[in-house]
Amino acid sequence: MSHRRYVAIGDSQTEGLNDGDEQTGYRGWADRLAELLAAHEPEFRYANLAVRGRLTAQIRAEQAPAALALEPDLVSVMAGMNDLVQPGFDAAAVTADLEAMLAAFSASGARVVTFTFPDVGRVIPLARRLRPRVMDFNERIRAAARRHDAVLVETFEHEVTCDPRLYGADRLHLGPDGHARLAAATAHALGVPGSDASWADPLPPLPPAVPWARARTELTWAASFFGPWMVRRLRGRSSGDGRSAKRPQLQPLHPTHPLPGDGLRTS
Structure with missing residues (x-):
């Protein structure tokens, strides 16, 4: 099945953080998926309404109506991780917002x-306590997807999605290789010609980590990324404050006007 009008909504992962930069622009898995889809449809158009830092309720309020107005034939909805890491996370309320979007688009x-x-505790050791929360939320997402006949891209069940080499230095966002893998996973779930399950193949084993080096890495990460994130949250601020969608209208992908991040490695 080919698609002509693809709209992506969500937060920083769908915006494409860590796949590019503020100067070159961000590419990300959704842009990469759009390129794969465009290869099979001459009339293809793509919009990306995702904004970093957005909670699920904000995505529902701000992005979903705008996406519906574009009359897409394909919509990707990635939402919930910013909610899940918040104190007082209400899984039922967040799932209700997610399900309302799935229902409306369907x-x-x-x-x-x-x-x-994915199992965030395996990517960020300090977040191990969140594993039961992730597992419960994933079950809710699976059930909502079944109720509304949504295509589900399953990441939790695959070992490679917790490989640190697929993430950027902040460990919160995929790096270029991770975004490429997620685009390939989504293409496979959608049945895009030429796609397959090789996106889930494991990377070569890492050498055992030296304990003192691991501890130093964790302390550096906490000071560089976790600390600033906590400060923003305590102040009620978001990395997305004042930002708008990078690609708010359905547009073709012109070879002479590549998407942000083109030229970066894709494997």
Whole structure:
């Protein structure tokens, strides 16, 4: 099945953080997926309404109506991780917002794709306590996807999604290789010609980590990324404050006007 009008909504992962930079622009898995889809549809158009830092309720309020107005035939909805790491996370309320979006897009006639989340505790050791929360939320996402006939991209069940080499230095966002893998996973779930399950193949084993080096790495990460993140949260601030969507209208992908981040490695 080919698609002509693809709209992506969500937060920083869908915006494409760590796949590019503020100067060159961010590419990300959704842009990479759009390139794969465009290769099979001459009339293809793509919009990306995602904004970093957005909670699920904000995505529902701000992005979903704008996405529906674009009359897409394919919509990707990735939302919930910013909520999940918050104190007082209300899984039922967040799932209700996510499900309302899946229902609205499905009712519009669009094909809808959504995602489970990896085991963040294996990527960020300080977040191990969140594992039960992730597992419960993933079950809720799976059930919502079934109820609304959404295509589900399953990440939690695959070992490679916790490989630190697929993430950027902040460990919160995928790096270029991780974004490429997620684009390939989504293409496979959608049945895009030429796609397959090789995106889930494991990387070569890492050498055992020296304990003192691991401790130093964790302390450096906490000071560089976790600390500033906590300060923003305590102040009620978000990395997305004052930002808008990078690609708010459906547009073709012109070879002479590549998407942000083109030229970066893709494997």
